[in-house]
Amino acid sequence: xxxxxxLLLLVFCGxxxxxxxxxxxxxxxxxxxxxxxxxPVDFYCGCRYRGNRIDLASCGYVPRxxxxxxxxxxxxxxxxxxxxxxxxxxWQQGGRKHCTANxxxxxxxxxxxxxxxxxxxxxxxxxxNFGFGMLPARPGxxxxxxxxxxxxxxxxxxxxxxxxAIARTYLYMSERYQLRLSRQDRxxxxxxxxxxxxxxxxxxxxQRVACAQGNVNHHVGTxxxxxxxxxxxxx
Numbered sequence: 001x002x003x004x005x006x007l008l009l010l011v012f013c014g015x016x017x018x019x020x021x022x023x024x025x026x027x028x029x030x031x032x033x034x035x036x037x038x039x040p041v042d043f044y045c046g047c048r049y050r051g052n053r054i055d056l057a058s059c060g061y062v063p064r065x066x067x068x069x070x071x072x073x074x075x076x077x078x079x080x081x082x083x084x085x086x087x088x089x090x091w092q093q094g095g096r097k098h099c100t101a102n103x104x105x106x107x108x109x110x111x112x113x114x115x116x117x118x119x120x121x122x123x124x125x126x127x128x129n130f131g132f133g134m135l136p137a138r139p140g141x142x143x144x145x146x147x148x149x150x151x152x153x154x155x156x157x158x159x160x161x162x163x164x165a166i167a168r169t170y171l172y173m174s175e176r177y178q179l180r181l182s183r184q185d186r187x188x189x190x191x192x193x194x195x196x197x198x199x200x201x202x203x204x205x206x207q208r209v210a211c212a213q214g215n216v217n218h219h220v221g222t223x224x225x226x227x228x229x230x231x232x233x234x235x
Contacts, residue, residue: 021108021213024100028111029075035208036118039201042073043117044162045145049073054120060144063122070122077115078169079179082129084109087179109177113209114217115169123147127156132166133188164196168219193219 022028040049047059052073054061063070077084085091088106090099099106109115123142126149135157139146146159158166167189174181181189198220206220211228 021215022111022113024107025081025110028113028116031212032075032113032116032118035113035205035212039204040118043076043119043165044123044147044158045120045142046161047120047145049118061120062143062145064126064141066122066125069125070120072121073118074121074124075116076119076124076127077110078117078166079115079173080129081110084173084177084179105177109173112173112176113213114206115173117165120145123149126151130154130156131185132156132158160196163192164198165202167192167196168198168202168217171219172217 022031041047042049042054042059045059045061047061048055054071054073056063056070061070081096085096085099085106088099088103090103090106093102100110120142123145127147130149131154133153133155135148135150135153135155137148137150137157139148139159141148148157150156170181170185170189171193173179202220206217207223207227210216210223211225216223
């Protein structure tokens with residue numbers, strides 16, 4: 001019990017150590033817009049966007065059901081807040097709002113910039129809190145966007161361009177916030193981590209997030225703190 005309590009203390013201190021790290025999801029989204037402003041491309045489909053509007057033609061996206069939501073950018077948790085919360089007592093006491101207001105570790109996890117990516121709003125809604133996995137279905141739900149969501153199996157199959165980043169984010173989040181991964185999920189993410197090497201985009205984003213938040217995703221690599229300039233120079 002003493003060892004477990006010490007582990008929780010270390011996790012909390014590590015998550016809260018950087019004074020300028022976002023404390024809430026709302027704060028995190030404001031920083032996320034700045035971080036991704038230089039490379040405004042959505043995570044799954046490769047659609048370009050300006051402001052909060054998706055350029056559907058830039059990636060051949062065809063709305064499945066919700067054209068208005070498809071036309072806007074939303075910030076998705078790669079590891080859903082639902083997954084984070086369901087492993088904490090606060091969720092049973094009042095759901096996400098209760099966790100945000102009363103559990104500092106949950107709030108830090110919910111606001112972790114390494115776990116936030118810009119996506120087509122419709123895809124964000126369709127993916128919901130589904131887990132990732134491989135599916136027999138062929139892409140086509142969203143026009144040329146190669147994302148697949150199976151609502152019956154409650155599973156999303158991301159395009160190859162996103163799988164490595166997803167894997168490294170899940171591994172990072174599970175370690176930083178002591179989230180349990182099933183054996184099947186861990187095998188999948190370790191496989192994707194090996195099969196899909198770190199991209200130049202991931203290295204760029206890891207650098208920017210580290211400057212804003214104060215910590216790296218070590219599964220992506222190290223960063224150069226001397227390169228923290230502009231909006232994030234003093235963070």
